[in-house]
Amino acid sequence: MTSAATDDVLVRVRGLRFAFGSRRIYDGVDLDIARGKLTAILGPSGTGKTTLLRLIGGQWRPQAGTIEFDGTDVHKLPRRGLFELRKRMGLLFQQGALLTDLTVFDNVAFPLREHSGLPERLIRDIVLMKLEAVGLRGAASLYPEQISGGMARRVALARAIALEPQLVMYDEPFTGQDPISLGVLMRLIHTLNQTLGLTSIVVSHDVAEVLSIADYAYVVSGGKVQDHGTPEAIRASRSPWVQQFLQGAPDGPVPFHYPAARSYAEELGAVAS
Amino acid sequence: MNAPLQIVSGFLRRLGEATLFFFAILAALPAALLRPRLIVQQLYMIGVLSLVIIVISGSFIGMVLALQGYRTLTNFGAAGSLGVLVVFSVVRELGPVVTALLFAGRAGSALAAEIGLMKATDQLAGMEMMAVDPIRRVVAPRFLAGFFAMPLLAAIFSLMAIGYGGAHLMGVIVLGVDDGAYWSQIHQSLHPHDVVESLIKSLVFGTAVNWIAVYQGYHAAPTSEGVSRATTSTVVVSSLAILALDFVLTAFMFRS
Numbered sequence: 166m167t168s169a170a171t172d173d174v175l176v177r178v179r180g181l182r183f184a185f186g187s188r189r190i191y192d193g194v195d196l197d198i199a200r201g202k203l204t205a206i207l208g209p210s211g212t213g214k215t216t217l218l219r220l221i222g223g224q225w226r227p228q229a230g231t232i233e234f235d236g237t238d239v240h241k242l243p244r245r246g247l248f249e250l251r252k253r254m255g256l257l258f259q260q261g262a263l264l265t266d267l268t269v270f271d272n273v274a275f276p277l278r279e280h281s282g283l284p285e286r287l288i289r290d291i292v293l294m295k296l297e298a299v300g301l302r303g304a305a306s307l308y309p310e311q312i313s314g315g316m317a318r319r320v321a322l323a324r325a326i327a328l329e330p331q332l333v334m335y336d337e338p339f340t341g342q343d344p345i346s347l348g349v350l351m352r353l354i355h356t357l358n359q360t361l362g363l364t365s366i367v368v369s370h371d372v373a374e375v376l377s378i379a380d381y382a383y384v385v386s387g388g389k390v391q392d393h394g395t396p397e398a399i400r401a402s403r404s405p406w407v408q409q410f411l412q413g414a415p416d417g418p419v420p421f422h423y424p425a426a427r428s429y430a431e432e433l434g435a436v437a438s
Numbered sequence: 439m440n441a442p443l444q445i446v447s448g449f450l451r452r453l454g455e456a457t458l459f460f461f462a463i464l465a466a467l468p469a470a471l472l473r474p475r476l477i478v479q480q481l482y483m484i485g486v487l488s489l490v491i492i493v494i495s496g497s498f499i500g501m502v503l504a505l506q507g508y509r510t511l512t513n514f515g516a517a518g519s520l521g522v523l524v525v526f527s528v529v530r531e532l533g534p535v536v537t538a539l540l541f542a543g544r545a546g547s548a549l550a551a552e553i554g555l556m557k558a559t560d561q562l563a564g565m566e567m568m569a570v571d572p573i574r575r576v577v578a579p580r581f582l583a584g585f586f587a588m589p590l591l592a593a594i595f596s597l598m599a600i601g602y603g604g605a606h607l608m609g610v611i612v613l614g615v616d617d618g619a620y621w622s623q624i625h626q627s628l629h630p631h632d633v634v635e636s637l638i639k640s641l642v643f644g645t646a647v648n649w650i651a652v653y654q655g656y657h658a659a660p661t662s663e664g665v666s667r668a669t670t671s672t673v674v675v676s677s678l679a680i681l682a683l684d685f686v687l688t689a690f691m692f693r694s
Binding site for chain 2: 219222224248249251252254255256258259260262263264265275276279280324328
């Protein structure tokens with residue numbers, strides 16, 4: 166075993182800086198994703214949670230800082246090496262990102278056919294097992310437009326675990342879900358993490374749901390990690406950022422009003438005069 | 439003052455980006471050729487589904503050509519030469535050019551919209567995260583299918599325009615040009631190099647339209663407006679490129 170493999174940390178982020186043009190998203194963020202644990206990344210909308218997943222997956226490059234996956238600097242890899250690394254990761258996109266011209270079965274079989282070199286009979290068995298795990302074996306012949314949003318995410322989850330990755334990243338898995346779908350997804354994410362020994366990152370702003378299944382959580386806002394710890398520690402946090410987020414307060418460190426160049430009175434005065 | 443400079447620099451940047459994209463497609467072609475099933479699927483989507491518009495357009499253009507040609511040739515007592523006029527017009531020019539324009543409108547716009555929507559719905563990003571190169575899996579098979587489909591469609595267009603559903607129907611059946619004279623004129627005047635020139639034009643136009651379509655789709659902004667722009671740009675830029683390339687190729691072939 167290498168030292169990286171024995172490390173408790175699967176993903177290590179250090180000094181991460183990232184901006185879209187002049188809009189700064191991350192300004193020196195450090196975080197560790199523990200091996201075999203379910204880590205939640207919480208924060209208000211637009212704070213860059215999805216961006217973090219894309220940075221970990223190597224789809225975008227940071228302006229500064231490093232992201233290591235199992236001891237390998239993701240952004241120093243050549244394209245071929247990056248693709249090899251991605252076979253050990255799964256990413257569940259917010260809307261599922263299923264291939265619309267393929268059936269549910271073929272979507273789950275897609276990464277296996279592309280990478281495994283297994284015979285079709287074996288691929289069929291693996292796909293049916295993955296679909297059974299997410300409760301959608303009966304929907305194997307349907308197309309993505311024939312299933313609900315919650316089902317699409319479950320299919321995407323089956324596809325994300327098809328190659329049995331070390332890490333599965335979930336981008337806002339609960340957004341827009343009815344209570345039943347939400348409960349099913351929560352149970353699936355938690356169960357798969359436990360039974361398959363996965364490392365999971367769940368990015369969400371659904372605080373109560375995520376904290377109920379997470380082992381550890383980071384609260385990100387304003388380009389920085391505002392607090393981190395176990396779900397209990399996060400709930401007891403004294404950080405005004407965290408408290409505003411947990412309580413859903415409309416105003417606080419995250420302002421209700423988007424910053425304007427001129428004051429309200431000045432703008433109204435300008436119109437009146 | 440800076441606006442013209444910005445337009446030029448923006449154009450050059452996109453041209454450079456499109457050129458690099460073209461080389462990336464070329465690099466992905468060998469891998470795509472190893473998966474003929476994907477190419478056959480796209481041949482159906484791009485080629486077979488374009489057949490109706492190509493067949494109908496070929497027929498109507500052939501009939502119009504016969505009507506106009508007959509009227510002009512009759513003035514010179516040369517109505518029997520209708521076959522020559524039709525075959526040269528169709529094989530050398532109208533076949534490849536009109537097919538390419540129709541191909542840009544039907545298949546090119548569909549290609550750009552499909553790839554643009556795949557981008558907008560994260561399907562391309564999803565493939566990348568599954569360690570699958572979208573250029574190899576999505577773009578290259580579509581590019582190849584379009585490359586093969588375009589000359590076949592141009593040939594079908596030409597056959598429809600010249601044959602029994604087009605100029606022959608109007609010239610021989612309706613206007614009374616001698617059937618034997620029509621076909622013998624075509625047989626005597628059409629040389630293999632005319633067909634080769636037509637084939638070269640079809641391949642060049644097909645390459646241009648496919649390149650523009652996949653580039654516009656792949657680089658579309660991931661929004662509904664972005665996909666709409668990509669689709670429109672594909673048709674407009676492809677049409678202009680076809681006409682400009684036709685001038686260049688015709689001038690070159692005319693000299694040689």
